[in-house]
Amino acid sequence: MPLEIIKFSSDEKYKKKVMEISGQNFHKCYQCGTCSGSCPMAEHLTILPRRVMALLQLGVKEELDKSNTPWTCASCHTCMVRCPRGIDIAKVMEALRLIRLRQNINQIEPSNLTKKEIVGLPQIAMVSGFRKLTS
Amino acid sequence: MKISYYPGCTLKTKAKNLERSALACFDVLGIDYEELPRWNCCGAVYSLADDDLLHIIAPVRDLIRVKERGHDTVMTLCSMCYNTLARANELMKNDEKKRYTINTFMDEEPDYAGEVKVVHFLDYLRDVIGWDKLREQIKVPLNDLKVAPYYGCTLLRPREVALDHPDNPTIMQTFLETLGTTVVNFPSATVCCGSYQVLGNPDAALKVSHGILNDAVKHGAEALALACPLCDYNLGFRQDAILNNFPDAREIPVYYFTQLLAVALGTDPAVSHFELNRAGSVQLLKSKKFISGTAS
Ligand code: SF4
Ligand code: SF4
Ligand code: SF4
Ligand code: SF4
Numbered sequence: 001m002p003l004e005i006i007k008f009s010s011d012e013k014y015k016k017k018v019m020e021i022s023g024q025n026f027h028k029c030y031q032c033g034t035c036s037g038s039c040p041m042a043e044h045l046t047i048l049p050r051r052v053m054a055l056l057q058l059g060v061k062e063e064l065d066k067s068n069t070p071w072t073c074a075s076c077h078t079c080m081v082r083c084p085r086g087i088d089i090a091k092v093m094e095a096l097r098l099i100r101l102r103q104n105i106n107q108i109e110p111s112n113l114t115k116k117e118i119v120g121l122p123q124i125a126m127v128s129g130f131r132k133l134t135s
Numbered sequence: 136m137k138i139s140y141y142p143g144c145t146l147k148t149k150a151k152n153l154e155r156s157a158l159a160c161f162d163v164l165g166i167d168y169e170e171l172p173r174w175n176c177c178g179a180v181y182s183l184a185d186d187d188l189l190h191i192i193a194p195v196r197d198l199i200r201v202k203e204r205g206h207d208t209v210m211t212l213c214s215m216c217y218n219t220l221a222r223a224n225e226l227m228k229n230d231e232k233k234r235y236t237i238n239t240f241m242d243e244e245p246d247y248a249g250e251v252k253v254v255h256f257l258d259y260l261r262d263v264i265g266w267d268k269l270r271e272q273i274k275v276p277l278n279d280l281k282v283a284p285y286y287g288c289t290l291l292r293p294r295e296v297a298l299d300h301p302d303n304p305t306i307m308q309t310f311l312e313t314l315g316t317t318v319v320n321f322p323s324a325t326v327c328c329g330s331y332q333v334l335g336n337p338d339a340a341l342k343v344s345h346g347i348l349n350d351a352v353k354h355g356a357e358a359l360a361l362a363c364p365l366c367d368y369n370l371g372f373r374q375d376a377i378l379n380n381f382p383d384a385r386e387i388p389v390y391y392f393t394q395l396l397a398v399a400l401g402t403d404p405a406v407s408h409f410e411l412n413r414a415g416s417v418q419l420l421k422s423k424k425f426i427s428g429t430a431s
Contacts, residue, residue, distance in 0.1 A: 080292065081301045095184065123149065124150075
């Protein structure tokens, strides 16, 4: 198989920001794939957690920006309890979410909920959903 | 000694069946409790950002209220409240710098350093009451009820607040065995139900919830026991959508663990508010003669 050599530049500022917010050093990741294999949301993610770590190591912000992964992660912490390198991947996902949410961009619009949804949803769903998916 | 009881917002409304059944059990078991005065919502999810202390304030305020009452323990029933309060407590205990910042920020409140113990009713049953003592109190053994214990995430992860081993927990099994049920272990017991993705990505959440229920049914379960109102919403309330969307789905009653305990302790079924569960839930208990035919 021919290898394609592509050119990209690592976004160091972005990497630093993810490290600061998450408090995690994703360079410790040795790409074992345990996180991806453990993720209950895996089939719904455009980029699996292992690859998120690889892209962060390389600083490829554009790819991560396009991904639905931080928005589909359920913060279930399964990856985190199993990572042999002790990386809190759930915190890395939170950092990816927050970098976007802190620009005042909502992932879901609370005002778009229908009356039926508001009446039917338990508080715990709305409080946690708004905490995770709105700015 | 008296302990504080922290209800959380959902238990006062949509999950009244969790609260009321649990409080009835507290009375039977002689647990001396007081509902925490001026409690506020804990925020449901613990902040995972290193630079965000603002969202830790709410759960810490609740812990300060407990300390003010002179109680050394606060009891939770909702898994997510447990997780959020327990993690905030660990932070205040172990992170000197953040503790200082939070205490300084809340200068109207007394300082807090993690003096209170956050427990969930399940580990209180195991560690304080004890399974043997609990067994002695069982009036209506739930014999032949095949129940799958469902833990979800927040009782078991992360490790610092886990009630039991994150991958191989037994606490809910032992609890259900103590009630006399036939425990059905299944691989999805610790798989997330989709959680708040019911808002962000409802189809994905529905599919993971379906996978969990299907797994329980395939292993021979007649019912599921759980401890979290969000799990109950995803796995219980949304079963109609699951049944409509997945041809291989089968209906299965979902109970709060406290409802099964309340029935086994012989309390009036009215305290368990089965009208908030799926219709088949109370029918199953009636058909097994655990409760009488007139209870709704
Ligand atoms: S489990 Fe940890 S080490 Fe393995 S790929 Fe995932 S982040 Fe990297
Ligand atoms: S925390 Fe997110 S990424 Fe990790 S296993 Fe759970 S859903 Fe997947
Ligand atoms: S975890 Fe849920 S039920 Fe508990 S207080 Fe928070 S939002 Fe309310
Ligand atoms: S399974 Fe879902 S709702 Fe239940 S505790 Fe886990 S995240 Fe929360």
